[in-house]
Amino acid sequence: METQAMEQVSQVISPEQFLAHWQGHRSLTRRVIEAFPEKDFFEFSIGGMRTFAQLTMELLAIGAPGIREIATGNSEKLDEHFDHKNSKANILKKWDEDTEEINKYWAQVPVERFQQHLKLFGQYEGTGTSQIFYFIDNEIHHRGQGYVYLRALGIEPPFFWER
Secondary structure (H helix, E strand, C coil): CHHHHHHHHHCCCCHHHHHHHHHHHHHHHHHHHHHCCHHHHHHCCCCCCCCHHHHHHHHHHHHHHHHHHHHHCCCCCCCCCCCCCCCHHHHHHHHHHHHHHHHHHHCCCCHHHHHCEEEECCCEEEEHHHHHHHHHHHHHHHHHHHHHHHHHCCCCCCCCCCC
């Protein structure tokens, strides 16, 4: 009984709540992508920062491949490029496909894997949980850049609290 009580105390949120939190962020980021005019999504930047399309490509390179690696233990290659044909619709399609893939592989992550030490993409070390927190933090950071871009373009970004 005491071991079970200790396990319950050490868990702050359930894996299902953790996934819902992440997918809430992904939903908001998707709306930021949608808010960009097509041309500006691929071309607009400020102060030498990457375009929002390039930042989105980084997020796509990390999310689904990262959780797939956490679930399977098979090393993934970090690849920030795919032939999107300069089409925001193609990137949004990939975003949606990756959202489903994240759900699929999340369900395959054994609960103990969240606390195991991992080395993702052959180079980034941390626990499963810390890796996923990085995925989320990185997305928030880049989404913030997208908000700055949208405001500079005179476009009201989605409310950040509507996840």
